[in-house]
Amino acid sequence: MAKKKFVVGCFNDEAVLFPAVKKVRTAGYKIHDVYTPFAVHGLDHAMGLRETSLHTAGFIYGITGTTTAISCISWIFTKDWPLNIGGKPHFALPAWIPIMFELTVLFAAVGMVLTFLYLCQLAPFVKKHHFHARATDDLFVMAIECTDATNVDDLRAFLANNGAVETDYQIAEDGWWIGRYDKEEMPFESKQIVAA
Amino acid sequence: MHLKYESQLREPLVYGDKTYAQVTEDIVRPIEAKPTRLWYVGFYIAVALLMFGVYSVYREVTYGIGEWNLNKTVGWGWDITNFVWWVGIGHAGTLISAILLLFRQGWRTGVNRAAEAMTIFAVMCAGQFPIFHMGRVWMAFFVMPYPNTRGPLWVNFNSPLLWDVFAISTYFTVSLLFWYSGLIPDFATVRDRAFTKLRKRLYGIASFGWTGSTKHWQRHESLSLVLAGLSTPLVLSVHTIVSFDFATSVIPGWHTTIFPPYFVAGAIFSGFAMVQTLMIIVRKVFQMEDYVTIGHIEAMNKVIVLTGSIVGIAYLTELFMGWYSQNKYEGYTFWYSRAYLFSPYGWSYWGMMACNVLSPQIFWFRKMRRNVFVTFFMSVIVNIGMWFERFVIIVTSLYRDYLPSSWSVYYSPTIWEIGFYAGTFGLFFTCFFLFAKYFPVIAIAEIKYVLKTTGEGYKGKMGAIEEQKLEDFVHDHAHAH
Numbered sequence: 001m002a003k004k005k006f007v008v009g010c011f012n013d014e015a016v017l018f019p020a021v022k023k024v025r026t027a028g029y030k031i032h033d034v035y036t037p038f039a040v041h042g043l044d045h046a047m048g049l050r051e052t053s054l055h056t057a058g059f060i061y062g063i064t065g066t067t068t069a070i071s072c073i074s075w076i077f078t079k080d081w082p083l084n085i086g087g088k089p090h091f092a093l094p095a096w097i098p099i100m101f102e103l104t105v106l107f108a109a110v111g112m113v114l115t116f117l118y119l120c121q122l123a124p125f126v127k128k129h130h131f132h133a134r135a136t137d138d139l140f141v142m143a144i145e146c147t148d149a150t151n152v153d154d155l156r157a158f159l160a161n162n163g164a165v166e167t168d169y170q171i172a173e174d175g176w177w178i179g180r181y182d183k184e185e186m187p188f189e190s191k192q193i194v195a196a
Numbered sequence: 197m198h199l200k201y202e203s204q205l206r207e208p209l210v211y212g213d214k215t216y217a218q219v220t221e222d223i224v225r226p227i228e229a230k231p232t233r234l235w236y237v238g239f240y241i242a243v244a245l246l247m248f249g250v251y252s253v254y255r256e257v258t259y260g261i262g263e264w265n266l267n268k269t270v271g272w273g274w275d276i277t278n279f280v281w282w283v284g285i286g287h288a289g290t291l292i293s294a295i296l297l298l299f300r301q302g303w304r305t306g307v308n309r310a311a312e313a314m315t316i317f318a319v320m321c322a323g324q325f326p327i328f329h330m331g332r333v334w335m336a337f338f339v340m341p342y343p344n345t346r347g348p349l350w351v352n353f354n355s356p357l358l359w360d361v362f363a364i365s366t367y368f369t370v371s372l373l374f375w376y377s378g379l380i381p382d383f384a385t386v387r388d389r390a391f392t393k394l395r396k397r398l399y400g401i402a403s404f405g406w407t408g409s410t411k412h413w414q415r416h417e418s419l420s421l422v423l424a425g426l427s428t429p430l431v432l433s434v435h436t437i438v439s440f441d442f443a444t445s446v447i448p449g450w451h452t453t454i455f456p457p458y459f460v461a462g463a464i465f466s467g468f469a470m471v472q473t474l475m476i477i478v479r480k481v482f483q484m485e486d487y488v489t490i491g492h493i494e495a496m497n498k499v500i501v502l503t504g505s506i507v508g509i510a511y512l513t514e515l516f517m518g519w520y521s522q523n524k525y526e527g528y529t530f531w532y533s534r535a536y537l538f539s540p541y542g543w544s545y546w547g548m549m550a551c552n553v554l555s556p557q558i559f560w561f562r563k564m565r566r567n568v569f570v571t572f573f574m575s576v577i578v579n580i581g582m583w584f585e586r587f588v589i590i591v592t593s594l595y596r597d598y599l600p601s602s603w604s605v606y607y608s609p610t611i612w613e614i615g616f617y618a619g620t621f622g623l624f625f626t627c628f629f630l631f632a633k634y635f636p637v638i639a640i641a642e643i644k645y646v647l648k649t650t651g652e653g654y655k656g657k658m659g660a661i662e663e664q665k666l667e668d669f670v671h672d673h674a675h676a677h
Contacts, residue, residue, distance in 0.1 A: 036410065037216060037385065037644055038381070038640075038645045040413070044413075049410065049411055073353045076341070077354075098356075098437055099358070102359075102433070103362070103366075106365075109373055109374075109427075113373045116377070116416070120412045120416075121405070122412075124402070135407070136384045136385040136387075137217055138215065138220065141408075181397055181399070182393040182396040
């Protein structure tokens with residue numbers, strides 16, 4: 001995969017991050033992504049991302065489950081092997097509701113999780129470039145993709161002026177690859193073990 | 197940017213003036229430190245119990261169900277009692293993570309991770325009992341409906357026992373997915389600060405390459421919300437279906453219409469008690485009193501007194517109906533086999549009443565709700581009581597059936613029945629000890645999300661805002677969007 005150039009700005013407070021996102025966007029820079037340690041509400045809107053349709057997918061998986069249950073059970077109990085249970089109707093819908101419900105939930109949940117993993121390209125053994133190790137700890141890390149016209153020093157100064165506590169210039173792979181996390185540098189290697 | 201404000205009247209959910217980095221440090225520290233001696237002692241006891249259980253099950257599989265003391269009328273004994281007990285315990289986790297998420301109960305963030313883990317382990321334990329109760333356990337896969345060479349011979353979709361197969365397996369799967377999807381970002385946190393190669397590698401695999409991208413968080417939020425929405429009716433359905441195992445039969449004491457709500461309330465009751473038992477130990481051992489606060493414990497005790505009282509009302513309703521229906525069989529079951537103290541199993545009924553109905557009433561007192569020792573003691577009492585409840589329902593209804601000539605001798609378990617039960621304790625605690633050591637026991641990302649609203653250090657600053665004049669407040673906080 002092609003390597004790209006990024007200018008990275010790290011913020012330590014979401015209250016500083018929001019105005020910075022707005023200014024960077026108005027200044028015409030393309031925000032590649034913002035990496036945050038937790039879900040910062042409203043950041044997706046600030047960055048101009050569209051709403052996710054994951055829940056719609058969940059609904060479709062759910063009704064697939066319902067349909068699977070009702071069609072399988074009714075075929076089995078009315079066509080393939082009709083059992084006479086005390087002369088009761090073969091098509092016993094009320095008795096099938098529990099299984100229809102369970103399969104609805106099962107299909108929706110499994111389908112949504114798999115879709116989520118697929119859309120986010122998450123899987124075991126997958127490795128991605130991390131712009132800053134503390135992006136999962138306490139830093140809000142904004143990565144801006146450079147074009148040929150980008151002046152890196154200007155951009156770094158611009159970010160610093162808007163509250164970035166740390167800025168950086170990185171050339172990195174954009175996508176994911178199969179890799180191991182213990183092969184990369186160990187920023188916390190010198191850390192002492194703290195007894196519990 | 198929204199103003200993060202919460203009234204000072206509400207107790208903080210995170211004590212101390214913490215930063216995001218401190219939250220990470222506090223929660224990940226036990227994973228990075230060597231396990232304490234106490235952890236090893238507990239873990240080995242759990243493994244020993246598990247081994248005893250494995251041997252008990254080995255005997256049951258090799259020599260047959262005759263290894264247990266089930267007899268002519270008591271066809272369900274300790275095994276199904278334990279099954280229902282464990283499933284009930286497995287209800288608190290998803291209730292906390294799903295229903296309380298939809299009800300926007302902020303305090304769930306401190307306990308949801310451990311409660312969900314507990315749910316998963318409890319359901320794993322529960323599943324063992326019906327599977328091994330089948331006797332020929334190597335044919336357990338017959339319960340799955342698939343085109344087969346035996347006819348095809350299909351399962352009975354009209355049977356509550358089959359509904360149970362679907363309910364329990366769906367519940368386990370969905371709880372596991374919900375739990376793990378929440379763990380992915382926290383595994384990434386552990387991975388990114390790991391200072392040993394092995395940890396970096398293993399948490400790297402477990403975190404699926406999570407980066408914390410905004411788009412991923414957006415999808416993650418959507419996923420959590422929908423999974424919560426799906427899990428909410430699921431939680432209620434699972435114990436409802438377990439209660440159908442009894443309620444759709446024609447056994448006196450079982451075929452009552454109040455069983456579903458009564459079982460669900462009982463499940464939440466026992467589940468919360470087990471969460472209390474575990475969290476009180478975890479917060480002490482891992483020094484997490486700042487995150488699992490007295491406020492959390494009090495909130496759960498409120499749920500316990502509510503659900504315990506619902507269960508109490510159900511017991512009394514059953515007794516009333518046993519008399520009011522003027523049905524001889526119902527009357528005999530409720531007023532002789534159960535409520536008469538000197539009948540063979542009267543002791544279990546009154547044990548249940550004392551543990552489940554009377555003793556939780558102590559939680560009407562705020563002092564008691566906020567007392568850690570009382571809470572711990574009560575949580576154990578409640579689970580003993582809830583075990584008695586299932587034992588009472590199953591055994592007192594079965595040991596004297598419609599035909600006096602088949603009335604059984606006094607049913608008491610063999611050592612292998614007890615061993616099987618002890619073994620599931622071993623399984624549960626082995627899993628829980630491993631979880632507590634290797635997993636973030638508190639949802640790190642979720643705590644960070646609520647930190648600036650409900651953290652003690654941040655709430656302190658809210659006082660100034662509350663006293664501000666309206667004009668000044670608007671001036672300070674209004675932005676052009």
